[in-house]
Amino acid sequence: MSNVPIPEGLKEILLGFTIEVIRNHPRNICDFALQYFAELKNNESKVKGQKVKFNNEAMQIGSEDEDEEFVAPVINRFARRVSVCAESYDPDNEEESREPMVIHFKTDEQRQRLLEACKYIVLFKSLEQDEFFRVLDAMFERPVAAGEHIIEQHEDGDNFYVIQSGIYDVHVMDNGITRLVGTYDNHGSFGELALMYNTPRATTIIARTSGALWCLDRQTFRRIIVKNNAKKRKMYDDFIQTVPLLSSLETYERMKVVDVLVPRQYTDGQQIIAEGESADDFYIVESGQVRITIRRPTQQEGEMYEVEIATCTRGQYFGELALVTNKPRAASAYAVGNVKCLVMDVMAFERLLGPCMEIMKRNIRLWNLEVKIEPVGAVDKCLRSL
Structure with missing residues (x-):
């Protein structure tokens, strides 16, 4: 698809339509689109009198007839067009x-x-x-x-x-x-x-x-802010394509994930999640190592000790088990050395990772089946279900 040429004027037409949608908040976007493009077609002969300018990201639209109205079945009229005096900005400049x-x-x-x-x-x-x-x-x-x-x-x-x-x-x-x-x-x-x-x-x-x-x-x-977002999008998009769980997402889905990821840094030995606590976030390891542990009872009644069951490295994730099952954390996670994670909150997790949910549920079912037979071995084999 990368070799398919983009028709001349397509970006400008779609940008103009997007601006009108944002401006008018139509109840029915399909009806709005039909009326918008029908009017655009009918007014082709008037283009020279409408002063349209394009400037990279910004579009300036003015009309010689400031009181011109457009009547549609759902939308009574388009609001009077207003210029968008926005400077273009190149994040790489x-x-x-x-x-x-x-x-x-x-x-x-x-x-x-x-x-x-x-x-x-x-x-x-x-x-x-x-x-x-x-x-x-x-x-x-x-x-x-x-x-x-x-x-x-x-x-x-x-x-x-x-x-x-x-x-x-x-x-x-x-x-x-x-x-x-x-x-x-x-x-x-x-x-x-x-x-x-x-x-x-x-x-x-x-x-x-x-x-x-x-x-x-x-x-x-x-x-x-804009430069940072552009840099973040490029860097994180390249990274999450290497994460097996997220590699199956479409480009637009990945962009939505990138926009909500927040970097967090942890020092050696710092606890990232605690077993038994409620779950708020999903974690992907960007750099460093994360040690996963679970608590087990000692021979003395009421006492517990922690057992290391797995280690997560770059590109691996943890913290999704509690989010998928709506249960408290099943394990604890600690930073080994300096660690950087990309974090997604629970609302974004539920909204954006729908396409990946079946993979995670399948891993969790595998965990539940094997953990009854051989707890430690099961966890080591099913690292991504942690």
């Missing part, structure tokens, strides 16, 4: 990487509050420590008044926002009707999609109460 970084001075108290606010932001979890601190340096605090509009649907994105305090309502206008679709209550982040994909804002976000936000400007966001 070293010149852009050497540009001076933005730094906003912070007191010790402000920096501590910022660290707490950013602790659980998913976009920051895959950053190296120096990149993370560069992001913190570039962020600035913005006080917010009740009723203030932070983001307006269809407008260009300027900042990424991390919530310090306050309640923020998320609104979407659909068919001329504004709906409340979500609320952020004193934690979380928003505004990344428009910056990552060069699309207009998909929602309007209004402060219900007074509060404060930490803001990261568009240019810094793209230079650090």
Whole structure:
């Protein structure tokens, strides 16, 4: 398939359609697509009067007739087209990487509050420590008044926002009707999609109460976060193709897995999972070794000791048994030397690894059959069912 030429204009047409879907949130995408492409076909003769520009990732669309409406059976009309003034960005461009970084001075108290606010932001979890601190340096605090509009649907994105305090309502206008679709209550982040994909804002976000936000400007966001995501995708996609369990996934499935993997590092002897605890994560060993142990009773009643039953190395995984069976951890795992694992939380595991579930269940059934006869031998033979 790699030798099949891509028809000229296909990427631009699909990008334009994607932007309209994000902007309008149609109830029926098929009907929306039929009407969109029918209108596109009918207006071919008007293309010269519509000012369409393409710039790598970004697309600017304007219309000479700003009030033009399009009536569809399901969607009353397309919203007025708005320009997407997004600069193109090449993650591999070293010149852009050497540009001076933005730094906003912070007191010790402000920096501590910022660290707490950013602790659980998913976009920051895959950053190296120096990149993370560069992001913190570039962020600035913005006080917010009740009723203030932070983001307006269809407008260009300027900042990424991390919530310090306050309640923020998320609104979407659909068919001329504004709906409340979500609320952020004193934690979380928003505004990344428009910056990552060069699309207009998909929602309007209004402060219900007074509060404060930490803001990261568009240019810094793209230079650090977008570049990091591109690097992470390339590196982790190459890696997970070597993992037998994941090698059968389609390309788009692998990309979804890559996007949710979070690197974690462990030092020698550090416990990664504990036998008997509830299961929250699935682990793939990227580097180092992980020692797997189970507890066994001693001859004295009530006392237990740990027995090493297996070792996981690069490309092997552990922690899925409890997630598949919805039971507590059946074994403990410890780092041997310095270890780096790629970690997927339970919700992503259930959502994305459906195609691999039968393989894991089959290994678990093999474990259960053999463990009754020869516990240690069974575990050694069935390393991937741990």
